[in-house]
Amino acid sequence: MKLRKAxxxxxxxxxxxxxxxxxxxxxxLEKKLGSPCPYCQKELTLKNVSLDHKEPFRTAAARRDLEEHYRLDVPKNLHLVCRRCNKAKGNLSDAQYRKLLRFLATDKHMEAAILQKLSQSYLIYERH
Ligand SMILES: [Zn+2]
Structure with a gap:
């Protein structure tokens, strides 16, 4: 199962x-399954795990650019997060998304509402 997921x-x-x-x-996967998502702390499982770029592709064009892939698809830029956070993070950087989460944490209702909206939206890089 892990190999198939990998x-x-x-x-x-x-x-x-x-x-x-x-x-x-x-x-x-061997190291991080069962650990908390670095953003929302929910347990990472084979079902919800996804691979995130800390520094993201900023545009659809960047995502199609092979050189951008060689620059961003590198071990130190990749980590496992839950799918919901990956979607909500979109094309924000790790630092920007953490900043957003800190801001949203000041209002639990707003946090739930905004994260729900963000995780349902499809940003440029999800279109092909
Ligand atoms: Zn998460």
């Missing part, structure tokens, strides 16, 4: 050394 998560990555993608993602 293969599926690695599909979108563009690495010069193709053979290293899946083992890298598998390693992340």
């Amino acid at each position: 293969k599926s998560l690695a599909t979108a990555l563009r690495w010069r050394e193709r053979g290293k993608k899946v083992p890298f993602v598998l390693g992340l």
Whole structure:
């Protein structure tokens, strides 16, 4: 199951050394499944886990640019988060999304409402 998930998560990555993608993602899964999502603290499971770029692709064009993939699809820029947070984060950076979460945490109702909206929206990079 983990291997299948690793293969599926690695599909979108563009690495010069193709053979290293899946083992890298598998390693992340081995280490992080059962741990809390770094953003919402919900437990990461095979069902909800997703691969996030800390520094994201900013535009749809960047996502189609192979050089941008080589720059952003690197181990230090990739981490596992829950799918809901990945969607809500969209094309915000790790620092920006953490800032947003800190801000939203000051109002629990607003936090729930905004995160719900964000996690349902599809940003540019999700369109193909
Ligand atoms: Zn999360």
